[in-house]
Amino acid sequence: xxxxxxxxxxxxxxxxxxxxxxxxxxxxxxxxxxxxxxxxxxxxxxxxxxxxxxxxxxxxxxxxxxxxxxxxxxxxxxxxxxxxxxxxxxxxxxxxxxxxxxxxxxxxxxxxxxxxxxxxxxxxxxxxxxxxxxxxxxxxxxxxxxxxxxxxxxxxxxxxxxxxxxxxxxxxxxxxxxxxxxxxxxxxxxxxxxxxxxxxxxxxxxxxxxxxxxxxxxxxxxxxxxxxxxxxxxxxxxxxxxxxxxxxxxxxxxxxxxxxxxxxxxxxxxxxxxxxxxxxxxxxxxxxxxxxxxxxxxxxxxxxxxxxxxxxxxxxxxxxxxxxxxxxxxxxxxxxxxxxxxxxxxxxxxxxxxxxxxxxxxxxxxxxxxxxxxxxxxxxxxxxxxxxxxxxxxxxxxxxxxxxxxxxxxxxxxxxxxxxxxxxxxxxxxxx
Numbered sequence: 001x002x003x004x005x006x007x008x009x010x011x012x013x014x015x016x017x018x019x020x021x022x023x024x025x026x027x028x029x030x031x032x033x034x035x036x037x038x039x040x041x042x043x044x045x046x047x048x049x050x051x052x053x054x055x056x057x058x059x060x061x062x063x064x065x066x067x068x069x070x071x072x073x074x075x076x077x078x079x080x081x082x083x084x085x086x087x088x089x090x091x092x093x094x095x096x097x098x099x100x101x102x103x104x105x106x107x108x109x110x111x112x113x114x115x116x117x118x119x120x121x122x123x124x125x126x127x128x129x130x131x132x133x134x135x136x137x138x139x140x141x142x143x144x145x146x147x148x149x150x151x152x153x154x155x156x157x158x159x160x161x162x163x164x165x166x167x168x169x170x171x172x173x174x175x176x177x178x179x180x181x182x183x184x185x186x187x188x189x190x191x192x193x194x195x196x197x198x199x200x201x202x203x204x205x206x207x208x209x210x211x212x213x214x215x216x217x218x219x220x221x222x223x224x225x226x227x228x229x230x231x232x233x234x235x236x237x238x239x240x241x242x243x244x245x246x247x248x249x250x251x252x253x254x255x256x257x258x259x260x261x262x263x264x265x266x267x268x269x270x271x272x273x274x275x276x277x278x279x280x281x282x283x284x285x286x287x288x289x290x291x292x293x294x295x296x297x298x299x300x301x302x303x304x305x306x307x308x309x310x311x312x313x314x315x316x317x318x319x320x321x322x323x324x325x326x327x328x329x330x331x332x333x334x335x336x337x338x339x340x341x342x343x344x345x346x347x348x349x350x351x352x353x354x355x356x357x358x359x360x361x362x363x364x365x366x367x368x369x370x371x372x373x374x375x376x377x378x379x380x381x382x383x384x385x386x387x388x389x390x391x392x393x394x395x396x397x398x399x400x401x402x403x404x405x406x407x408x409x410x411x412x413x414x415x416x417x418x419x420x421x422x423x424x425x426x427x428x429x430x431x432x
C-alpha cells in the first residue's frame with residue numbers, strides 16, 4: 001500500500017483534517033474470513049451465520065453511505081431500519097477504516113466468541129498506522145466505528161431473535177412422513193422458530209411460499225416413491241467420483257460427526273452462507289471493485305442470505321418432510337447411507353439451493369451473466385478450487401450437490417432454487 005503526504009488540507013465539519021490512504025476490498029475479505037473462523041469455532045448454524053454477516057456488513061455500509069453521496073442509507077429500505085446518526089464529535093477519521101472497524105465491533109458483540117476478532121482489529125490498526133494513517137485519524141475512526149456499531153446493534157436486538165429462547169422446546173411430531181433426527185448424532189432441530197425473526201427486505205418469511213412438497217407415500221407407484229428411487233441410486237457406496245467431488249465441495253455442514261473406531265469425531269466446516277460471502281470477496285477482487293462498492297455488494301449478498309434462510313426455514317418447519325435417509329431405510333434398504341451427513345432439520349426446501357440461487361441473482365446483478373471465477377474459498381480447509389463460468393453455474397451445482405450427497409429430494413432442490421431466485425430478484429429490486 002502506498003503512503004501519501006498532504007499539506008494544509010482543511011475540510012468542513014465531520015471530515016478528516018488530512019488525506020488518508022484508501023483501503024481495498026481485501027480488508028473486507030479479511031473481516032469475513034475471520035468472522036467465518038469464529039463461526040467454525042462456535043459451530044454457528046447456517047441461518048444464524050447469515051444474521052451475523054448481515055449486521056456486520058450493515059455497520060460498515062452505513063459508514064460508507066454517510067461519507068459518499070453515491071451510496072444511500074438503508075433507512076427506508078430495510079424493515080424498521082432507523083436513521084443511523086453520523087457521529088458529530090469526530091473531526092478526523094478515515095471512512096474506510098471506520099467502516100471496517102464498525103464491521104469488526106459489531107461482529108465482536110454479536111458472535112459468541114467475538115472477542116477473538118480483537119486480534120484482527122489490532123493488526124488492522126497497526127497496518128494502517130504503518131501505511132500512513134495519523135494517530136488522530138485512527139483514534140477518530142475507532143470512535144466513529146463504535147458509535148455506528150452501537151446503533152446497528154440496537155437495531156439487531158429488536159429483530160426478535162433473542163425471543164426464540166423463550167419458545168417451547170421443539171419436539172418432532174412423530175407422524176408418518178415427517179422429519180426425525182438422523183444418525184450418527186441425532187441432533188436436535190436447528191432454529192425451528194427462525195421464521196419469527198424480522199426479515200430485512202421481505203414482507204414476511206412466507207412472502208415466497210413454495211408449492212407443497214411431493215406427499216409422503218408408501219405406494220411403490222407414487223411420485224414420492226420415484227423420488228426415493230432417485231436418491232437410492234446416489235448412496236455413499238454408489239456415488240460417482242465426479243458427484244462425490246461436487247458433494248464434498250459444497251458440503252458446508254458446520255458440524256458433522258465421523259466414525260473413528262470407538263469414537264465419534266466432530267468435523268467443523270464453514271456454512272453455506274460463509275461460502276457465498278467468500279465467493280463475493282473473490283469476485284470483488286477480480287473485478288477490482290472499490291472499497292465502497294465491495295462493501296455494498298457484500299451487504300446485498302448478506303441480506304439475500306438472511307432473507308433466503310428466513311424464507312426457506314419458514315417452509316421447512318411447515319411441510320416438515322422426512323429426509324431421504326430416514327425414508328429409504330424405512331421403506332427400501334435398512335442399511336442405506338447417504339454420502340453426506342444429513343443435517344438436523346426438515347428436508348423441504350433445500351437451504352443450499354435457496355441461498356445459492358439468491359446469491360447468484362445478486363452477484364450477477366453486480367458482475368454480469370458470464371463472470372467467470374475460480375472458487376478458492378475452501379482451499380484452506382483442504383478442498384481443491386473449482387472454476388465456474390458464471391454464478392448461475394455455481395448455484396445450480398451447489399443445489400445438485402445436495403442430491404448427489406443423498407440429503408435432499410429433487411423437488412426440494414428445484415423448488416428451493418425457485419424460491420432463491422425470487423428472493424434474489426426481490427433484493428436486487430429494493431436495494432438502493
